[in-house]
Amino acid sequence: MDFQAVIVTLSLALFLQHQGIEGVARRPSGNHMPSPHYRPRPPSGVKATICVFSLTSDSQTKKAGRPGLYSAVETRLIRQVDTDDSGRFHIELPPGNYSVFTKKGKLFYATRRDEKNNIAPVEVLPGKMIRVECSVESDHAAVY
Template sequence: MSENRLSIILKPAFLLLALSLFTACKTGERNKSFQGICGTVIFKSGNHMPGPSRPQPKGQPVVRDVLIYELTKIDQTEATDDGFYSKIKTKLVKQVKSGKDGQFCVSLPPGSYSVFVREEKGFYANLSDGQNNIYPVTVEKDRRSTITVDITYQAVF
């Protein structure tokens, strides 16, 4: 095979190899460890009762203010009804807005936090643990905690 033909074959192969290595490096940069909370905010309304041959509605991703507070117990709030709180007495750590796809990400130091979303009727969180902590999420060093915040006050289960 002549040197010219070999060059025609090898140059594109070399360029393809170089491009794939460059892309791998760029992808690796995007996948660096993230420390904090990422999630999706979903609004659910209507009938979510299970039934035969009835598909479960998934809800709609929504734009909302997501508020991250120091870990908050129920007695550190003024609760109203249906998962709503009018006042939270712990410190607000960070606030972020979910996108049209409902997704959000917030960088946080290691620790335990409570997650709320802002609704017209107040702060909303519909989960608690056995120690009366409201929507508790733990962030570990160099780890991403992934959650789904379901807003369900207009849904029936």
């Protein structure tokens, strides 16, 4: 193989690498408090809209009432996809740091934070699909 063929082959291999996030959107509700005789099952997946933004800190949002709800996210929307009926999703993304929200009507929802107050952060690594669990805002409170 000559040098040009090697470069083309390596470029194609990098292009074909799958990377991004995948997971399930769930709506937690009911009793999730573990006890010796009761092991709560994870809630089943639900249809939802997943929104991936550039990494977003708390100061880059507009809060909307209850904790975890936002009327606006002021960073760049990278991708928005709907899950399948069982809540599963798969989003190809370039390597980088992102924030993942679910959307309900015109509101965005996410509750997880890191130590720098970034909302629902996820780091996509080259050639890796990162598993993400998303919660969907619910009118029925979960008990932990």
